[in-house]
Amino acid sequence: MLFYRDKAGVPEKHFLDMEMVTYKEEYIRAMMAHKAELWTGVIRHLEMCVEDYFVQDERCQADCQGKTRMRGTEFSTGIADLIIDILTCRLNCEEQLSAVYSEPIDFFLQDIFHYLNFAYYKVGDYEKSAEAIASCLQLNGSHQVMKDNKEVLKKKIDYADEDFVARESVVEYAAQKREMQDLMDFINKNYKWPDINENVEDEEEDEDILQQDNVESDDWMTRYEKLGMHIIAKAEDLSRAQRFVTDGLLKPEQCEELLMLVEGIPVKASGALTFTLKLAQERLERSPDEEYEASLRLFIRAAEAIRHYTQRYTEAPDAYYLKHTSVVCWSQPSELKEKLDCYRQEHGSCVRFDDMSDELYVDAFTTVTYLNTADEDGDFVFLGENRGVDNSFGVKCGRTVGFNSGDRHTLKIPKGNSQRCAMVIDYTIYRSDDEKEYQDTLSLLHRVDELRLASAQKSSEVVMKAFDDKGVKIVKKSDDLQGKERFVADGLATDAQCNTLRNMVLEMGKAGDGYEGQKSPHTINEMFAGLSLVQVAQSGALVGDGYDHLKSKTFFVSPHTEHELYQGITIYRASKLMHMGMISTFGLRAFLELSEDARLLVEKYFNLTKPLYFDYTHLVCRTAIDDSKSQRQDLSHPVHADNCLLQPDGSCTKDYPAFTQRDYSAILYLNADFEGGEFFFAHSNKSEQVSLRPKCGRLVGFNAGEFHGVRAVKSGQRCALALWFTHNPNFKELAHIQARKTLKQVEKDQQSEEKIVHEDL
Numbered sequence: 035m036l037f038y039r040d041k042a043g044v045p046e047k048h049f050l051d052m053e054m055v056t057y058k059e060e061y062i063r064a065m066m067a068h069k070a071e072l073w074t075g076v077i078r079h080l081e082m083c084v085e086d087y088f089v090q091d092e093r094c095q096a097d098c099q100g101k102t103r104m105r106g107t108e109f110s111t112g113i114a115d116l117i118i119d120i121l122t123c124r125l126n127c128e129e130q131l132s133a134v135y136s137e138p139i140d141f142f143l144q145d146i147f148h149y150l151n152f153a154y155y156k157v158g159d160y161e162k163s164a165e166a167i168a169s170c171l172q173l174n175g176s177h178q179v180m181k182d183n184k185e186v187l188k189k190k191i192d193y194a195d196e197d198f199v200a201r202e203s204v205v206e207y208a209a210q211k212r213e214m215q216d217l218m219d220f221i222n223k224n225y226k227w228p229d230i231n232e233n234v235e236d237e238e239e240d241e242d243i244l245q246q247d248n249v250e251s252d253d254w255m256t257r258y259e260k261l262g263m264h265i266i267a268k269a270e271d272l273s274r275a276q277r278f279v280t281d282g283l284l285k286p287e288q289c290e291e292l293l294m295l296v297e298g299i300p301v302k303a304s305g306a307l308t309f310t311l312k313l314a315q316e317r318l319e320r321s322p323d324e325e326y327e328a329s330l331r332l333f334i335r336a337a338e339a340i341r342h343y344t345q346r347y348t349e350a351p352d353a354y355y356l357k358h359t360s361v362v363c364w365s366q367p368s369e370l371k372e373k374l375d376c377y378r379q380e381h382g383s384c385v386r387f388d389d390m391s392d393e394l395y396v397d398a399f400t401t402v403t404y405l406n407t408a409d410e411d412g413d414f415v416f417l418g419e420n421r422g423v424d425n426s427f428g429v430k431c432g433r434t435v436g437f438n439s440g441d442r443h444t445l446k447i448p449k450g451n452s453q454r455c456a457m458v459i460d461y462t463i464y465r466s467d468d469e470k471e472y473q474d475t476l477s478l479l480h481r482v483d484e485l486r487l488a489s490a491q492k493s494s495e496v497v498m499k500a501f502d503d504k505g506v507k508i509v510k511k512s513d514d515l516q517g518k519e520r521f522v523a524d525g526l527a528t529d530a531q532c533n534t535l536r537n538m539v540l541e542m543g544k545a546g547d548g549y550e551g552q553k554s555p556h557t558i559n560e561m562f563a564g565l566s567l568v569q570v571a572q573s574g575a576l577v578g579d580g581y582d583h584l585k586s587k588t589f590f591v592s593p594h595t596e597h598e599l600y601q602g603i604t605i606y607r608a609s610k611l612m613h614m615g616m617i618s619t620f621g622l623r624a625f626l627e628l629s630e631d632a633r634l635l636v637e638k639y640f641n642l643t644k645p646l647y648f649d650y651t652h653l654v655c656r657t658a659i660d661d662s663k664s665q666r667q668d669l670s671h672p673v674h675a676d677n678c679l680l681q682p683d684g685s686c687t688k689d690y691p692a693f694t695q696r697d698y699s700a701i702l703y704l705n706a707d708f709e710g711g712e713f714f715f716a717h718s719n720k721s722e723q724v725s726l727r728p729k730c731g732r733l734v735g736f737n738a739g740e741f742h743g744v745r746a747v748k749s750g751q752r753c754a755l756a757l758w759f760t761h762n763p764n765f766k767e768l769a770h771i772q773a774r775k776t777l778k779q780v781e782k783d784q785q786s787e788e789k790i791v792h793e794d795l
């Protein structure tokens with residue numbers, strides 16, 4: 035990937051790392067949070083990273099069983115080779131999993147615990163910090179830094195050796211690895227195996243492959259079980275070959291998101307409605323909509339995962355291809371004169387019993403994965419001979435029923451207005467029958483960014499004029515600001531919007547979290563403010579609601595100066611807090627609208643030819659701790675660039691751990707009632723060039739490589755919305771999409787509540 039990326043003439047946007055899995059994303063987010071010294075964020079993301087890492091490791095280990103097969107015919111050498119192959123493959127998993135963006139990171143897992151140790155220490159959770167130390171040492175007993183940290187912690191909180199207990203998952207992982215390594219060492223030391231001759235393959239191999247497949251499938255099933263997928267009923271229980279029912283193939287939030295795909299699709303008189311990829315394409319071509327796009331991407335991922343499961347479960351000798359994928363919902367029909375003898379099908383049709391096939395096909399299989407729970411009237415029914423019922427069972431989110439496409443089935447329609455929806459997938463063993471729509475949708479999703487680009491190019495002037503009409507004025511340009519890509523605009527936010535955002539931070543501060551008055555974990559000078567907000571850096575989390583982390587300790591002395599408090603809130607937090615009723619919909623709306631206005635203004639002001647995405651959004655206030663220290667010479671934020679590391683010689687290296695993906699930055703100020711706190715652009719030698727006084731509605735926009743800093747806030751509180759943008763869609767801040775969705779939902783709920791109240795009256 036790096037090779038292609040570097041090749042001239044290949045635009046960045048053509049690269050989507052389809053293999054990017056959650057733990058890697060979480061790792062990257064954690065590193066971002068670490069750079070910003072947002073420790074709760076580091077913890078949250080690393081914990082998710084670790085959890086997923088172990089899942090991926092198990093997958094990798096299991097895959098090794100499947101990939102390797104016995105070669106040759108001589109039994110003992112064959113078996114020995116097989117064992118060595120599997121061992122080598124399994125020992126290689128760690129290296130394989132440590133590649134983030136194709137670049138392997140040495141000691142990835144150790145590193146994670148190193149970072150965790152630090153972050154937990156920073157938030158004052160010494161117990162967890164000790165656990166992280168022990169875990170890191172479990173992986174590498176001679177990790178000098180960890181040994182040192184252990185001593186520090188022992189002194190600090192009077193811990194003994196036995197208080198350092200590694201996590202169970204790590205102990206298990208390390209033990210397993212040690213065992214494999216020992217075996218490998220033993221083999222290497224005691225036996226010399228002949229080189230494998232690749233030419234010895236012969237007819238007997240087929241048998242071996244089949245055996246291997248069996249092993250592999252069994253093994254996979256154990257893995258799947260561990261991932262929460264439970265087989266509810268097998269063919270033996272269901273009266274006919276190939277039938278199965280498995281639970282847990284989708285999580286509730288995934289079902290919820292997939293159900294968005296059927297919104298707006300008309301219900302036919304029969305009571306069925308069908309979502310197809312063709313419809314999705316049409317809709318996406320008509321109006322690119324990020325929310326819809328996210329659901330569609332999930333649909334594609336889910337179909338692939340279910341296919342994978344089905345293939346393994348059925349131990350199908352041929353590969354399954356997706357022939358047709360859809361979402362079908364059934365509800366009460368509008369016309370009551372139903373055809374007699376009509377059996378509703380999961381595919382959305384209704385057929386006569388006699389027209390149903392009675393033979394199992396050799397080449398076609400079907401799965402139905404439910405997206406919601408329907409009452410017992412929504413049962414799925416396997417039909418037997420003479421219209422008899424073999425089995426029937428209820429449906430719920432994530433439950434999947436698999437059967438041969440020729441198998442007879444029907445379903446019951448739930449009562450009332452409720453809808454019964456499912457992802458219905460048909461598989462074929464013929465590659466040529468592969469669903470064209472599926473491939474087309476994949477390419478379309480790739481093209482969506484280009485579509486955005488096209489619309490972006492058209493309207494730069496128009497958009498700037500619209501901003502001007504709204505009273506947004508460009509007050510300083512590059513010449514005034516002595517740099518290449520810099521500007522200042524006024525009038526981007528109203529006083530009401532500024533106050534709403536400021537109050538959001540203040541109120542979160544007032545809510546308190548019971549830690550009032552505690553001492554800072556770092557130095558005596560720094561204080562532990564009882565501010566409950568700052569559940570920072572939690573953007574982009576796809577799963578979990580982050581609620582648990584609300585309970586974690588919050589503090590914040592500025593990471594840059596001990597004379598200021600630093601409190602912030604991300605889009606993700608804001609959306610969660612609104613959901614919990616802790617901030618108003620108005621607040622979140624202002625947050626979202628202002629961010630979008632800022633993004634658009636930067637994109638259009640610089641007349642960018644590539645779309646600009648949110649990378650990270652953070653509402654942050656800096657408060658002078660002690661007003662009397664007005665003689666301070668320190669900076670609230672030292673001179674830096676947002677996407678590279680400023681070196682002493684004035685150069686700026688675009689390298690880890692800088693957020694190199696950031697292309698543009700903007701700060702939207704929310705108030706002026708404080709002393710100090712001027713923003714300034716700087717020379718590479720850190721000397722000041724021009725400075726700006728913040729005020730409500732003022733925005734400074736610049737290339738993320740420009741040097742800048744913030745003078746000390748000498749008294750009062752300075753609040754701003756900091757935004758970082760990227761051209762790279764892989765770094766898109768998903769929290770924006772989520773927040774918009776949450777907002778829409780809550781507003782809809784509020785409306786219907788109002789309606790109910792109205793009707794009650």
Ligand SMILES: O=C(O)CCC(=O)C(=O)O
Pocket residue numbers: 671676701713742743744754756
């Ligand atoms: O708040 C400001 O004016 C600038 C902050 C900044 O440069 C940053 O957070 O990277």
Ligand SMILES: [Fe+2]
Pocket residue numbers: 674675676699742
């Ligand atoms: Fe900055």
